[in-house]
Amino acid sequence: MRRSTADEAPAAQWDADARAIQTLDDLAAFLRRLRAASGNTSFRRIHTGIRAFHGEHAIPEGAPSLATIHGHFQNGRVRMNSDTVLDIARALGLDTAGLGALAQACHRVLERANRSVIVTTRAAVPDPTAAFTGRRAERDRIAAHVAAARRTGAAAVVVIEGMAGIGKSELAFRAARDLADAGLVGDVRLFADLRGFDPAEPPAAPDAVVRGFLAHLGTPGRRIDALSPAARIALLHRELAASRALLVLDNAADAAQLEPLLPRGADCAVLVTSRRRLTDLEAAVRIPLGTVTVAEALDLLRRHDRSGRLDAAPDDAAALVELCRRLPLELAAAGRQLEGKPDWQIADHVERLRRIPAHEHSGPALALSYNGLPEPAQRLFRLLAIHPGRRLTADAAAALADATAAETAPALARLYDESLLLRRAADAYEFHDSVRAFALDRGHREDPASVQHAAVANLLRHYRLRLESSGDANTDWIGADRATLLACMHVTGHDADAAALAAPLNRALRLLGHYDAARICNRQLLRIAHRTGERAWEADARSGLAEIDRLTGRFQTAAEGFDLVLRLRRDLGDRLGEADALRGLAQTASNDDYPLARERYDAALAIHRRLGNPVGEAEALWGLAEIAMSVGDLDTAAAHAGQVASICAGIGNRVGEAYGLRALGDVAAQRGELDAAATRYRQSLYLCQQVGNRRGAAGALRGLAGAALRGGDVDRAERLHRRALASSRRIGDVSGEADARRGLADTALARGDLTTAAAEFAPALAVYRETADRVGEAHCLAGLGHVAWRAQRRAAARHHWLQALRLAERGGLPLADELRGALAGFADSV
Numbered sequence: 001m002r003r004s005t006a007d008e009a010p011a012a013q014w015d016a017d018a019r020a021i022q023t024l025d026d027l028a029a030f031l032r033r034l035r036a037a038s039g040n041t042s043f044r045r046i047h048t049g050i051r052a053f054h055g056e057h058a059i060p061e062g063a064p065s066l067a068t069i070h071g072h073f074q075n076g077r078v079r080m081n082s083d084t085v086l087d088i089a090r091a092l093g094l095d096t097a098g099l100g101a102l103a104q105a106c107h108r109v110l111e112r113a114n115r116s117v118i119v120t121t122r123a124a125v126p127d128p129t130a131a132f133t134g135r136r137a138e139r140d141r142i143a144a145h146v147a148a149a150r151r152t153g154a155a156a157v158v159v160i161e162g163m164a165g166i167g168k169s170e171l172a173f174r175a176a177r178d179l180a181d182a183g184l185v186g187d188v189r190l191f192a193d194l195r196g197f198d199p200a201e202p203p204a205a206p207d208a209v210v211r212g213f214l215a216h217l218g219t220p221g222r223r224i225d226a227l228s229p230a231a232r233i234a235l236l237h238r239e240l241a242a243s244r245a246l247l248v249l250d251n252a253a254d255a256a257q258l259e260p261l262l263p264r265g266a267d268c269a270v271l272v273t274s275r276r277r278l279t280d281l282e283a284a285v286r287i288p289l290g291t292v293t294v295a296e297a298l299d300l301l302r303r304h305d306r307s308g309r310l311d312a313a314p315d316d317a318a319a320l321v322e323l324c325r326r327l328p329l330e331l332a333a334a335g336r337q338l339e340g341k342p343d344w345q346i347a348d349h350v351e352r353l354r355r356i357p358a359h360e361h362s363g364p365a366l367a368l369s370y371n372g373l374p375e376p377a378q379r380l381f382r383l384l385a386i387h388p389g390r391r392l393t394a395d396a397a398a399a400l401a402d403a404t405a406a407e408t409a410p411a412l413a414r415l416y417d418e419s420l421l422l423r424r425a426a427d428a429y430e431f432h433d434s435v436r437a438f439a440l441d442r443g444h445r446e447d448p449a450s451v452q453h454a455a456v457a458n459l460l461r462h463y464r465l466r467l468e469s470s471g472d473a474n475t476d477w478i479g480a481d482r483a484t485l486l487a488c489m490h491v492t493g494h495d496a497d498a499a500a501l502a503a504p505l506n507r508a509l510r511l512l513g514h515y516d517a518a519r520i521c522n523r524q525l526l527r528i529a530h531r532t533g534e535r536a537w538e539a540d541a542r543s544g545l546a547e548i549d550r551l552t553g554r555f556q557t558a559a560e561g562f563d564l565v566l567r568l569r570r571d572l573g574d575r576l577g578e579a580d581a582l583r584g585l586a587q588t589a590s591n592d593d594y595p596l597a598r599e600r601y602d603a604a605l606a607i608h609r610r611l612g613n614p615v616g617e618a619e620a621l622w623g624l625a626e627i628a629m630s631v632g633d634l635d636t637a638a639a640h641a642g643q644v645a646s647i648c649a650g651i652g653n654r655v656g657e658a659y660g661l662r663a664l665g666d667v668a669a670q671r672g673e674l675d676a677a678a679t680r681y682r683q684s685l686y687l688c689q690q691v692g693n694r695r696g697a698a699g700a701l702r703g704l705a706g707a708a709l710r711g712g713d714v715d716r717a718e719r720l721h722r723r724a725l726a727s728s729r730r731i732g733d734v735s736g737e738a739d740a741r742r743g744l745a746d747t748a749l750a751r752g753d754l755t756t757a758a759a760e761f762a763p764a765l766a767v768y769r770e771t772a773d774r775v776g777e778a779h780c781l782a783g784l785g786h787v788a789w790r791a792q793r794r795a796a797a798r799h800h801w802l803q804a805l806r807l808a809e810r811g812g813l814p815l816a817d818e819l820r821g822a823l824a825g826f827a828d829s830v
Contacts, residue, residue, distance in 0.1 A: 014094060018101035024113055025075045027105065031088055032073050038092045043069050049091030079113065082106035083530070107531070111490065114524060116205040117516075118486040120390055121212030122191040125248045126424045128173040129332075135171050135296070138287055142175045145285050146184050146269045155263050159252075159272040159281060162289030164197070165329035165434045168273035171289065172248050175271060179246060185269050186244030190216055192261070193390065196253030197275050198433060200440075203253040206260040210236050211516055213247075213261075220734035221513035222770050225552050237264045244268065251433075255280045291326035294318060300328065304335030309346050316346040323353045323364065329432055330365035332419040337368060366438050369418045377411040381420060382447055383455050385431065385439035388491050389484025392421070392429040396484075399462035400455045428480075453493060460488055460497040467504035475731060478508050482517055489524045499528055499537050506544045511695070513734055515548050522548070539568040539577060543584065550588050553772030558588045579607040579616055586623055591774055594627050594812055601627070618647045618656050625663050629670075630775060632814035638667040658687035658696050665703045669710060677707045698727040698736050705743050709750060718747045738767035738776060745783055749790075758787050778807035778815055785822065798823065 014034070021027055035041055043066050050064065064084045072080055072088060085106050086099060094102065142158050149156035158175075160168045179185045192209045195201050207229045214224050214232060217239045224232060240247075244267045252258050252274040258281065262270055272278070278286065292300070298317060301310055310317040324330040337349060356364035356371075370378060383400040384392055397412055398405045412429070415421045420439075421429045431439065443452065463485060470478065478485070485505055489498050502525040509518035522544035529537035546561025562584040569577035586600035601623045608616035625640035645660030647653075665680030685700035687693075705720035721743040728736030745760035761783050768776035785800035801819050808816035 014098040015101045018098060018105045021102075021105035021109060022112075024077050024080055024109060027080060027085060027109055028073055028075050028077065030102070030105075031085070031092075034089060034092045034094060035073065041092060046088055046091045050087045053087065053090060080106075080110065082110055082527075107527075110527065112202045113205075114520060114527075115487070115490055116202040117208040117520060118483050118490075119195075119204040119208040119212055120193045120483045121209060121216065123189070123216035125176040125189050125191045125246065126173050128170050128177065129422065135167070135174070135289075135292070138171060138289065139175050139178055141285075141287060142271070143178055143182060143184065146179055147182075149269070150184060150267065153267070155267070155283075156269045157262060157272065157281065157284040158270065159274060159278050159284045159286045160289055161274055161277055161286060164275060165327040165432065166289050166291060167328035168275075168289055169250050170328065172250065172271045172273050176246060176248055179269060185246035188217070188240070188243040188245040189248075190245065191248045191250065193250050194252045194257060196251045196257065198251075203257055206257055207232065208516075209249075209261055214239070215514075220737075220767060220770070221515050222552050222734055222767070225515045226770050233260045236261075240268050242267075247271070249273070251275075252278070254278065292328060292331070294321055294326070297321040297324070297326050297331055300331050301335050301338065305338040305342075307342060309338075313346040316350050319350045320346060320353070323350065329419075329434060333365040333369045336418045337365075337372065340372065366420070366435060369420055370438070370442065373414060373418065374411075377414045378442075379447075380408060380411040381415055381439050382443035383452075384415075384421075384429075385436050385443055386452050386456060387459065387484075388456070388487035389481070390430060391424075391481060391484050392431075393427050393481070395466075396459060396462065397429075399459045402455070402458050456491055457494060457497055460491070460494055460501050463488055464497070464501045464504060467501070467508055470508065475508070475512055478512060479514075482509070482514060486517060486520050486524075489521055495528050495532050499525060499534070499540075502537075502544075503540065510544075510548065510551065511733075512731060515552055518548050519545065535568060535572060536574070536577075539565050539572065539574070542568070543577075543581065546584055546588075550584065551771070553770065555588050555591050555772060559585060562588060575607055575611055576613065576616065579604040579611075579613075579620075582607070583616075583620060583623065586620075590623070590627060591772060592810055594631060598624060598627055614647050614651050615653065615656070618644045618653070618660070621647070622656075622659060622663070625660075629663065629666060631812050632670075634667050634670055638664060641667060654687045654691050655693050655696060658684040658691075658693065658700070661687070662696070662700055662703055665700075665707070669703065669707050672710070674707050674711050678704060681707065694727050694731050695733055695736060698724040698731075698733065698740070701727070702736075702739055702743055705747075709743075709747055714747055714750050717750075718744065721747060734767050735771060735773065735776075738764040738773075742776065742780055742783070745780075749783065749786060752790075754787050754791050758784065761787065774807050774811055775813060778804045778811070778813060781807070782815060782819060782822075785819075789822075 017030060017033070021030055046069055047064070047066055050069075064081070064087070068081075068084065069088060071077065072084060082103070086103060089099060089102055138160075145158060146156040160171055162168050176185075176189065180189070190213050192204065192212065194204045194209070196203050210229075210232045211224050214236055215221065217236075219235065219239070227235065240263045245263065247261070247263070247268070247270045249258060249261060249270065249272045252272050254276060255278050258272060258278070272284070277288070278284065298310060298321065301317070301320070320334060321331070324334050334349070334353070341349070353364045353368060356367045370381065373381065380397060380401055384397060387396065387400060394405045394409065394412060398408045401408050412421075416423055416429065420435055422432060423429050467478070467485075485501075488501060489505070491498065502521055506518050506521050506525075509515075509521060522541045525537055525544070526541035529535070529541055542561055543565045546558045546565060549555075549558035549561060562581050566578060566581035566585065569575075569581050582600045582604035586597045586604065589597035589600060601620050605617060605620035605624070608614075608620060621640045621644045625637045625644065628634070628637035628640060641660050641663030643660075645657050645664065648656030648660060661680045662684040665677045665684065668674075668677035668680060681700050681703040685697055685704070688696035688700060701720050701724035705717045705724065708714075708720060709717035721740050725737060725740035725744070728734075728740055741760045741764040745757045745764065748754075748756035748760060761780050765777060765780040765784070767773075768780060781800045781804035785797045785804065788794075788797035788800060801822050805816060805819040805823065807813075808819060
């Protein structure tokens with residue numbers, strides 16, 4: 001490190017400071033100290049130093065701007081670029097050893113920051129376990145507080161505090177059911193695991209929880225992604241305000257984590273659990289939770305043993321309760337042991353517990369339960385603890401054990417029966433934090449690292465294969481396991497398996513509209529690529545990020561991203577990748593520059609034809625067909641669409657064939673050949689239904705609806721559009737949903753129902769604007785103009801039509817001629 005003064009810290013001190021970095025704010029503070037030690041070097045000089053080190057063209061994404069450099073010195077950031085951090089430190093004179101320590105700190109901190117946004121949220125509160133008992137006074141107090149808040153119109157916030165294993169979460173789940181049974185909360189019930197004290201994972205980032213809640217409330221992923229964090233919080237509070245919502249925020253770290261999540265409006269109830277005393281939540285009612293009473297503990301044990309042994313030996317029963325520390329978690333484990341050995345006296349159970357030293361994580365009851373398991377169940381118990389996610393399914397358990405689901409089912413059932421696993425759904429298990437810590441400790445003691453490594457590799461391959469084999473009809477599990485799948489991308493020592501998982505995971509998340517999750521996936525792949533020097537993985541990651549930018553309307557950023565990918569693919573000699581990057585650039589340009597888009601599609605098409613790649617050829621032809629259709633060149637559109645259908649039929653690609661047939665239906669419909677159009681749409685629908693492609697099926701339904709409307713069958717058109725709308729909603733296809741709503745609006749307009757037409761055009765227009773779909777926006781505005789015209793609102797009609805005309809003219813859409821005619825008619829009427 002170069003010095004500007006003689007009394008600055010030695011180089012070893014900078015190394016130690018770098019090793020002490022734990023958070024993004026720590027990184028920013030380190031850079032501030034470094035800059036101060038250099039004599040407060042100007043940001044412009046830092047920028048010049050970075051460019052000088054790399055040379056004019058050697059930085060893949062270009063030199064960071066002055067604003068970016070300045071931002072890396074500020075607290076409160078949610079992301080930093082590790083390369084930029086190191087470039088800044090190098091420009092400020094940090095030596096090689098210090099840069100090495102700082103690189104390790106960047107990896108550690110950025111990995112932790114990325115994992116903090118992988119969050120489990122649910123649109124329902126988990127059910128309490130059947131073993132829940134007692135806590136009547138606390139439950140009554142919670143219900144009374146919520147009822148009082150309802151009368152005064154205030155939000156009710158209850159914080160349940162206490163040590164691990166004391167039953168905080170179970171009390172919250174039971175209280176949530178009480179509130180629902182009493183009619184004190186509405187149908188909106190949201191749950192989040194905030195991971196405040198997880199031994200392996202960082203606390204959940206509040207913004208990630210907000211995103212999850214908004215998605216559960218029906219906010220499209222594109223809209224969530226387009227908003228700033230502050231705007232997302234404001235939207236969540238507005239959505240909750242009128243819903244009498246119930247939120248359960250489990251395992252909170254501190255008040256700062258909770259503050260953005262707590263509703264501002266009335267008629268909402270929030271149940272928080274935390275191991276920490278949250279005294280700075282002034283508006284909350286705090287319920288410190290102690291151990292259960294002896295009477296409650298005995299009642300819980302009696303549920304497992306109805307033989308009367310407990311009442312026949314009250315002193316031994318009391319000793320058993322105290323050995324379990326009157327903690328519900330350990331009492332449940334002891335209860336299972338009573339069930340399993342009905343011929344033992346209570347004194348025998350007490351003596352057995354006394355002979356087992358208290359484990360450093362939990363009491364002897366857990367150790368006794370574990371020791372009583374058969375070896376296969378013990379092994380599975382240990383392996384489940386190294387699962388990267390918090391939600392465990394039977395097929396994942398089988399993958400970890402390198403066995404079939406049938407083979408692991410008995411062991412999984414035994415773990416549940418012994419209260420070593422919680423079951424939240426028919427095939428979804430969870431660990432209590434304390435039990436997982438116990439299992440991890442046992443695994444580290446008893447299983448070789450190579451065995452654990454092989455188990456995780458099996459798991460990652462299992463998820464990859466399942467994603468690759470999942471069609472559009474089998475996507476529900478992906479939404480449920482989204483956090484788990486993202487956690488799998490972050491396991492250490494499995495770079496190749498994680499990179500292989502990234503491709504199908506990115507595709508699935510993108511198609512389902514989980515854009516923020518897809519960004520997490522691609523950013524992690526980019527980190528893996530930088531760490532390993534695998535430039536092909538870097539190209540894959542940057543291509544994924546550019547595609548998400550395109551889908552969310554960030555066209556300039558998307559174009560820059562695809563341009564970088566194009567250079568990377570060419571440097572690697574990857575012609576297929578080059579063609580895919582050209583297709584991405586074409587799709588990005590299709591928003592407002594059809595000639596440029598057509599040029600890039602043609603370039604991609606030429607590469608695919610030279611390589612003999614029919615799938616890529618069909619994809620490029622499909623893009624060219626869409627452009628031709630948009631500008632009204634029906635002959636060219638029909639030629640390209642026919643080629644797509646023919647190529648895909650020849651290689652057995654039924655989805656591609658279905659899309660080609662649908663495009664042929666669109667051409668026929670535009671020409672007024674309604675019978676031919678309906679035939680093509682039905683053929684497309686049949687193929688999509690055969691392979692389970694719900695997105696394509698919804699498109700075919702919309703085509704059939706449009707043909708029906710052109711033919712005057714308004715009722716049939718409405719029915720088909722509603723089917724398409726329902727299908728698009730199920731798979732999270734907001735663009736398809738907007739198209740179906742626009743179809744319903746056109747149908748209502750044809751029926752003369754102006755109120756319904758306006759009500760359907762409005763949400764469709766919002767989606768089109770959020771996704772920068774200029775064609776859809778222009779058609780919606782034109783439709784709203786027709787609604788206003790028929791309602792005798794001439795000024796509003798003219799305003800909508802002028803807006804639509806500007807968009808149509810910019811895109812070269814045939815709609816422009818229709819709009820000019822409408823505006824001319826407006827002038828004549830005046």
